[in-house]
Amino acid sequence: MTFQAVSEKKPGDKWRALFQRHWPAYERWFLSEGIEARQTYLAGLRALKSHMPELVPTYEALVDLAGGGDTAARFLSFYCPPPYLSGCSQAVWLGAEPLLVRNYDYPPQLCDGVILGTRWNRQWVMGMSDGLFGMVDGMNEAGLAVSLTFGGRTIVGEGFGVPLIIRYILEFCRTTAEAVKALKRIPCHMAYNVTVVDRKGRHLTAYLSPDRGCVITDSRVATNHQEQVEWHRHARATATVERERFLLHRLTLHDEPADRFIGAFQKPPLYSMAYDRGFGTLYTSVYWPAQGLVEYRWPNETWCHHVAALDEGVRQIRYPIGVLRA
Numbered sequence: 001m002t003f004q005a006v007s008e009k010k011p012g013d014k015w016r017a018l019f020q021r022h023w024p025a026y027e028r029w030f031l032s033e034g035i036e037a038r039q040t041y042l043a044g045l046r047a048l049k050s051h052m053p054e055l056v057p058t059y060e061a062l063v064d065l066a067g068g069g070d071t072a073a074r075f076l077s078f079y080c081p082p083p084y085l086s087g088c089s090q091a092v093w094l095g096a097e098p099l100l101v102r103n104y105d106y107p108p109q110l111c112d113g114v115i116l117g118t119r120w121n122r123q124w125v126m127g128m129s130d131g132l133f134g135m136v137d138g139m140n141e142a143g144l145a146v147s148l149t150f151g152g153r154t155i156v157g158e159g160f161g162v163p164l165i166i167r168y169i170l171e172f173c174r175t176t177a178e179a180v181k182a183l184k185r186i187p188c189h190m191a192y193n194v195t196v197v198d199r200k201g202r203h204l205t206a207y208l209s210p211d212r213g214c215v216i217t218d219s220r221v222a223t224n225h226q227e228q229v230e231w232h233r234h235a236r237a238t239a240t241v242e243r244e245r246f247l248l249h250r251l252t253l254h255d256e257p258a259d260r261f262i263g264a265f266q267k268p269p270l271y272s273m274a275y276d277r278g279f280g281t282l283y284t285s286v287y288w289p290a291q292g293l294v295e296y297r298w299p300n301e302t303w304c305h306h307v308a309a310l311d312e313g314v315r316q317i318r319y320p321i322g323v324l325r326a
Contacts, residue, residue, distance in 0.1 A: 001108045001282070001317050003296070005303070007117035007310040011061045018114060019066050019132055026131065029110075030075045033082060041070050044077025047160070051186045052168045058120045062133060076133050078164035080189055083156050084110075087238045087279040088149035089270050090137075090195050091247045092220040093261050098201035100145040100287040102137055103265050104128065105238075107278045108319060115296065115303075117310030124308040125170040126294060128285065134163020135170065141308050142174035143199030143289035151191030152225035152234055157210025159187030165208075166194070176202040184214045193222035199289045221247040238279055242269050262286055266299055275319055283317075 008014040030038065039047075048056050059076060066072040075081070087105030092098060104111075114129040127138020137147035146166050165186050173179045176198045183194060188208040197203040207215040207226040215227070224240035225231075235241060246269050250261060264270060265284045272281045286295040292307045298317050305311050 001111070001113055001319065003113045003115065003283070003303075003315045003317060005115040005117070005305065005310055005312050005314075007312055009119045011058065011065055011120060015062065015132070016065045018116075018129075019062075019072075022112060022132060023066070023072065026075060027071060029082060030071065035071070037082075038074050039077070039080045041073045041077070044074055044079035047079045048077055051160070052164075054121070054172050055164075055168055058171075059133070075131070078131065078134055078161040080158055081131075081161045083190055085234070085278075086136075086150045087224060087272060087274075088147075089223050089243050089247065089265070090147045090149055090221070091251065092195060092197045092203045093251070093258060094201050094203075094220070095258055095261075097288065097290045098197050098199075098203070099258060099262075099289070100147060100195065100197050101262055101265055101284065102147045102149075102195075103270055103272070103281045103284050104136060105272045105274075105279045105281050108275070108280070108282060111282055115305070115310065117305070117307070121171045123171070123174075125167075126305060126307045126310055127166075127170065128283075130163040131161065133167060134161060135166045136163055137285050137287070138166060138170050139287045139289065139292070139294055139307050140170045140174070141292060143292060144170065144173055144175065144179065144196065145198075145287035145289050146170060146179065146194060146196050147285070147287075148195075149193045149222045150224050151193050151207060151209065152229065152231050152240060153191035153209060154231055155209060155211050156190055157187075159189035159210050162188050162190070162192040162194070162208065169196070174198075176204055180204060180206070180216055183208065183216070191226065193226065195220075195222050197287075197289060220251055223247070237274075237277065238272075239269055246270065262297070266297065273320060280319060282319075
């Protein structure tokens with residue numbers, strides 16, 4: 001699988017090239033249930049204006065770069081997209097300095113593989129792009145780091161795809177307290193767990209669902225269930241309870257340095273080899289909010305970036321089975 005790091009201060013030719021490369025696959029996915037199953041362009045725009053108005057100028061600039069078509073405009077609003085699942089483990093370590101570590105477990109053929117650095121609004125934002133507008137994990141120049149895991153519920157409702165909520169927080173929030181306000185008021189279309197930590201180590205995990213109010217907890221760990229397991233088959237397939245217990249055990253009973261804690265994410269039970277079932281670990285991301293540093297780690301390789309000075313380039317990563325990008 002190819003990972004590409006791209007830096008572009010404002011929406012422009014680099015983003016347009018990414019869109020043109022990935023759009024055919026995204027369009028097939030977006031229309032997989034038929035266009036009538038998707039919200040209209042106007043519904044998406046109205047939802048953005050209602051819940052994330054500060055993001056509308058960026059949305060409109062990206063739609064223009066994408067060619068201004070109706071389907072692309074609907075897709076980029078992230079309003080009521082098709083459902084999608086993932087695995088993932090994440091935890092906040094509060095040792096010498098706070099850090100957020102996470103494994104992204106997902107099918108390689110469905111991952112953008114794009115590390116995107118931008119200053120679309122008031123601050124630099126860097127992270128792993130999803131849908132070319134959203135992010136599955138990232139950090140901004142204020143030192144606010146955010147990542148997501150699937151929440152292990154089958155409910156689907158009205159709201160935004162969570163990657164755009166992550167993007168919004170990173171664009172417009174600077175502290176964990178500001179992130180809480182955004183998480184409480186922006187509707188999410190599926191169940192997701194969002195973990196946040198800022199430069200001073202203030203942290204939270206929010207349980208988002210379309211049919212319940214946002215639940216804010218002080219948990220430093222999130223896997224693939226919320227307060228309790230509700231989708232038992234998915235929980236067994238992803239070993240969500242076992243991974244949560246493992247992380248809680250390490251955080252509460254081990255006094256270990258950061259490198260050893262990070263290293264645990266590249267070994268079982270956190271590191272998943274279930275590529276044939278769509279839950280294989282694609283990378284480990286490590287966010288250092290106090291230093292503004294981000295690392296993407298694989299078993300034999302580490303790629304380091306500063307949030308305001310991304311290291312553009314390409315990395316080729318091989319996984320244990322022959323899963324090729326579509």
